[in-house]
Amino acid sequence: MTPALTPAVTTPLPAATSEGLEHIRRNFRLIRSKDAGPFMLTLDLFFADAEVHEAFRSSGVLAAAVIAQLYGVAADEVDSYDMAEIAAMKLSFPRKVVSGDFGDTDITGGQQYAVLIEYLAALEYGSDGRPT
Amino acid sequence: MSSLRYLALNGSLGTGFKETSLQRALDGPLDFIAADSGSTDGGPFYLGTGEWIWAREAYERDLRLGLLAARQAGVPLIIGSCGGGGGDAAVDGYVDLVRDIVRGAGIAVRVATIHCEPDREWLAGKYRAGDLRELRGAPTIDEQTFRAPGHIVAMAGAEPIQEAIDAGADVVLAGRTSDAALFAAIPLSRGFDAGAVWNAAKIIECGSAAAENRSGQDCLACTFDDEGFVLEPLDPALRCTPRSVAAHTLYETADPYKLVQPSGTLDARDATYTALDERRTRVVGGTFTPAAEYTAKLEGAAPVGFLSSFWGSTRDPMILAQLDTWIESLTAHTRQRLASAFGENAYDLRITVYGANATTGEPMEAVPREAVLSFDVLAPTQEAASAMARAAYHVALHWPIKEWSGSITTFAHPYSRPVIDRGPVYRFTLNHALVLDETERRSVFLVNLQDVR
Numbered sequence: 001m002t003p004a005l006t007p008a009v010t011t012p013l014p015a016a017t018s019e020g021l022e023h024i025r026r027n028f029r030l031i032r033s034k035d036a037g038p039f040m041l042t043l044d045l046f047f048a049d050a051e052v053h054e055a056f057r058s059s060g061v062l063a064a065a066v067i068a069q070l071y072g073v074a075a076d077e078v079d080s081y082d083m084a085e086i087a088a089m090k091l092s093f094p095r096k097v098v099s100g101d102f103g104d105t106d107i108t109g110g111q112q113y114a115v116l117i118e119y120l121a122a123l124e125y126g127s128d129g130r131p132t
Numbered sequence: 133m134s135s136l137r138y139l140a141l142n143g144s145l146g147t148g149f150k151e152t153s154l155q156r157a158l159d160g161p162l163d164f165i166a167a168d169s170g171s172t173d174g175g176p177f178y179l180g181t182g183e184w185i186w187a188r189e190a191y192e193r194d195l196r197l198g199l200l201a202a203r204q205a206g207v208p209l210i211i212g213s214c215g216g217g218g219g220d221a222a223v224d225g226y227v228d229l230v231r232d233i234v235r236g237a238g239i240a241v242r243v244a245t246i247h248c249e250p251d252r253e254w255l256a257g258k259y260r261a262g263d264l265r266e267l268r269g270a271p272t273i274d275e276q277t278f279r280a281p282g283h284i285v286a287m288a289g290a291e292p293i294q295e296a297i298d299a300g301a302d303v304v305l306a307g308r309t310s311d312a313a314l315f316a317a318i319p320l321s322r323g324f325d326a327g328a329v330w331n332a333a334k335i336i337e338c339g340s341a342a343a344e345n346r347s348g349q350d351c352l353a354c355t356f357d358d359e360g361f362v363l364e365p366l367d368p369a370l371r372c373t374p375r376s377v378a379a380h381t382l383y384e385t386a387d388p389y390k391l392v393q394p395s396g397t398l399d400a401r402d403a404t405y406t407a408l409d410e411r412r413t414r415v416v417g418g419t420f421t422p423a424a425e426y427t428a429k430l431e432g433a434a435p436v437g438f439l440s441s442f443w444g445s446t447r448d449p450m451i452l453a454q455l456d457t458w459i460e461s462l463t464a465h466t467r468q469r470l471a472s473a474f475g476e477n478a479y480d481l482r483i484t485v486y487g488a489n490a491t492t493g494e495p496m497e498a499v500p501r502e503a504v505l506s507f508d509v510l511a512p513t514q515e516a517a518s519a520m521a522r523a524a525y526h527v528a529l530h531w532p533i534k535e536w537s538g539s540i541t542t543f544a545h546p547y548s549r550p551v552i553d554r555g556p557v558y559r560f561t562l563n564h565a566l567v568l569d570e571t572e573r574r575s576v577f578l579v580n581l582q583d584v585r
Contacts, residue, residue, distance in 0.1 A: 012497035036386035038172050038560045039269030044382045081388050085405075086378045092386035094269035100175030101559050102436060102510050103482055107175040111491045118494075 013118040020121025026129050027052050031120075033113035038099035041109045042092040043067070043116060053087040055130040061123060067091050070115055136163045136319055136356040139366075142349040143338035145169035145194050145211060146186035153351040153366035154201050160353075162205045163322075165198055166314040168337055169226075170213020172431070172560075179217030180282040180433030180558030186216075188229070195226070196233045199303060203239060208297055210304040210314050212288075217433070218308025219283045220247045226305045231584050240585035241303050244296030248285045248307030250576045252278050255430075255566075263567040265427065268386070270563040277561050280434035286566055287429040289394030292577035293317035299581055308431060310393055311337035315354070324356050330398035331418030332361045334391045335380060342380035343370040360416035362408055372413045374405035394429075394568075396422040425567050428576065432562035437480075438514040439554040440521035443506040444543030445487075450535050451542060452499050459483050459505075462531045466524045473523055480510040481524065505543055514553055521551045 016024075024031070029046040036042040045062070047053035056062055064078040073093045081090040097104045106112055126132040139157045142149045145167045157165075171178075171185060178185050195211070202209035215222025223245050234241055256278040258264060264273075278284065285308035294317045296304045306314075312333035319329040332354050335342050340350035343365040351366045363372040381400060382388045391398040403417035451458060466481060484490045486504035507524055511517035531542055568576060 012495045014497065034384045035173065036384055037563070038176070039267075039271075039563050040386045042382075042384065042386050046379065079386065083378070083382070083388060086375055088379065088382060090382050090388050098269075098271065098560055099172070100177065102439075102480060102508075102557060104175075105484060105490050106492075108173050115492050115494055 013115070014122055016118050016121035023123070023125050023129065024117060024120055027056070031113050031116060033109050033111070033116075035095070035099050035107075035109040036092060039094055040092055041071075041095045041112055042090060043113055045089045045091075045116075047087040047089070050084065050087045052130070053082070053084065053089065057082055057089070059131045061120075061131045062089060062091070064091070067093070070119055071112075072096060134322075135161075136322055136324065137161050138163050138315065138318070138354055139165045140315065140336045140339045140352045140354070141165060141167035141194060141198050142351065143168065143341050144171060144349065146190040147349045148190070148194065149197075149339070149350045150367055151197060154197055156366045157351055157353055158201055158205055162207050164208045164210060164318050165202045165205075166210035166212070167194065167198060167339075168212050168309075168311040168314060170216055170218050170308060170311070174216070176433035176558040176560045177556075178215070179219065179285065179431060180435060181556065182215065182217060182219045182221045182283060184215040184222060184225070191226070192229050192233070195229055196236075199230065199233055199241070200237060203241070203302070208302060208304060208318070210293060210306070210317070212306045212309030212311065212314045214305055214307060217283060218248055218285050218287075218306075220249045220307055223247055223305050223307050227582070227584065230303055230305070234584055240583060242301055243303045243305060243582050243584045244299060244301035245580045245582070246288055246292045246296060246304065246306035246309070247578050247580075248288055248309070248576070249283060250286050250566075252284065255284065258566060264430070265565040265567065267429065267563045267565055271561060273562065273564070277432065277434075280432075280561065282432065282434040282558060282561070284430060284432040284562065286576055287394075287431065288577045289313045289428065290317040290320055291395070291573065292579055294321050295579045296581075297321065299579065301581060312391060313393065316393075319356060326396075326420035327398065327418035328356070328360055328416070330391060330393065330420050331400045331403055331415065332356070332363075334398060334400070335363065335377060335415070338380065338383065340365050340367070340370055341383065342377050343372050344376040346370055360414055362412050362414045364412045368411070371411045374407055374413050377413045377415065378405050394423070394426055396420050426569070426573060427565035427567050428573070430562045430564045430566050432560065433558040434561045436557050436559050437510045437512055438517045439508055439510050439557045440514070440517040441506065441508045441552055441554055442521060442525050442545065442550045443486075443504055444529075444545035444550070445502055445504050446543045447502050448542070449499075449501070451533055452501070452503060454533060455485060455488070455499075455503065458531065458533060459485070462528055465531065466527045469523055469527050470520050474516070474520060477516060477520070478512060479516065479520055481520075482508040482510075484508070510557060514555070518551060518553050525551055
């Protein structure tokens with residue numbers, strides 16, 4: 001009975017500023033997280049449009065290695081899907097704490113996207129509103 | 133080829149839908165009505181205990197309306213994953229619900245039950261024989277996993293439901309079943325393309341979740357034609373747009389395109405979504421590849437102990453400024469106190485700081501102005517957990533910091549009594565695929581028929 005702590009970034013992310021949240025509002029229709037069965041977590045990002053999707057995709061700011069670091073999993077454990085037809089991206093990886101194990105604080109995984117929001121809010125954005 | 137139309141009551145039986153939507157569905161042709169009743173969203177408790185997720189009244193309402201509509205249309209009603217966890221006792225409990233409903237309505241129905249809890253020693257034998265395949269993130273198991281208390285269910289595919297329908301069932305009450313299989317069984321039997329059938333089933337199993345501007349649970353209809361299928365919400369205020377339908381394929385699934393079933397795998401990468409009008413979307417595509425071996429996913433939940441908890445909020449900036457070290461010394465002292473009062477009992481103590489990093493575990497850079505301290509004690513019995521939590525409460529409530537020289541009270545709590553006994557705690561024990569031959573499949577997912585009146 002020695003559960004590991006819920007996964008997370010190793011260095012503190014700053015709290016999202018109102019400017020950072022404005023970047024999120026402009027670039028995303030929806031960012032969410034959810035369990036995909038008790039053993040996997042999945043992140044869905046719905047971009048404002050295809051151009052924004054492509055800007056984020058090509059910039060590498062949402063590369064599997066970045067997500068792996070944010071959520072404390074190995075990079076080769078992160079599956080990444082780009083769904084160009086609906087300008088969306090999905091990132092899935094095993095949960096570090098299985099849903100409902102003693103010590104789990106997010107059984108549905110429904111708030112794990114907060115880390116992603118703080119990360120995205122802290123990025124540098126260019127004058128075109130895209131990540132640089 | 134003829135067409136086929138079916139209805140999903142909602143995404144989770146017992147969470148409601150509009151009666152007007154159901155009535156509207158009856159205006160057109162209908163081949164069957166189905167609804168999923170299961171979920172692992174709430175964690176392992178429901179499978180472990182067999183307790184139902186929603187209230188009996190909530191299930192009864194949806195089941196009654198669905199059943200009476202199905203009888204009015206003269207079509208089968210298919211319910212999967214009874215109770216939430218899909219254990220055998222819940223299947224039998226739903227038979228009782230159906231009995232109450234048909235007695236109230238003065239009708240009789242032929243009910244097929246499908247039980248999904250395989251014999252434990254037989255499962256252990258299958259494990260020894262190497263007939264279990266680890267799925268992604270699967271926990272480590274051994275033979276004892278199959279002898280633990282709690283419940284183990286195998287997830288049924290479309291085949292047992294087809295068997296039940298072929299045997300003339302008016303109502304199918306199944307234990308743990310693939311959500312999609314509830315909607316795929318009859319269309320597959322009628323000879324529709326397996327790729328389209330599974331793709332439709334995967335989308336519709338959440339009810340109106342595939343519609344835009346949804347404000348609650350509601351019905352969704354699916355109509356098959358020769359090449360594809362059309363999705364239509366029954367509430368005129370809702371719309372299934374190409375975007376809302378395609379976007380829904382992402383929901384709570386690790387892979388947005390693939391769906392693994394006992395009999396094979398759907399790949400929906402080639403699917404196309406076209407608006408038929410403002411409220412209806414037609415989908416074409418989806419490829420189903422039959423599996424080399426028939427497998428049923430196993431889910432298990434076993435008890436780990438009993439929990440007692442308490443919580444309170446801390447507002448003193450002096451304590452908050454040194455919260456980490458305060459919790460560290462408090463934990464050490466609490467362990468000493470528990471050892472002196474209760475001996476070397478097995479237990480687990482957990483202190484979680486809400487308002488800081490409880491949700492994601494990420495380190496915080498700022499000191500919060502207020503935080504909720506949540507204390508959990510896990511022990512082999514409820515009595516032991518409660519006794520230790522009460523002792524921990526007293527230690528924590530007055531645990532000092534060096535700045536204050538007298539006795540202090542460290543958190544505010546709103547409830548008397550502060551310690552709450554939370555009952556048994558379970559954990560998910562299995563994420564494995566069980567290889568089955570045809571004979572085994574029929575004996576694991578035993579279909580039983582009975583007339584209920």
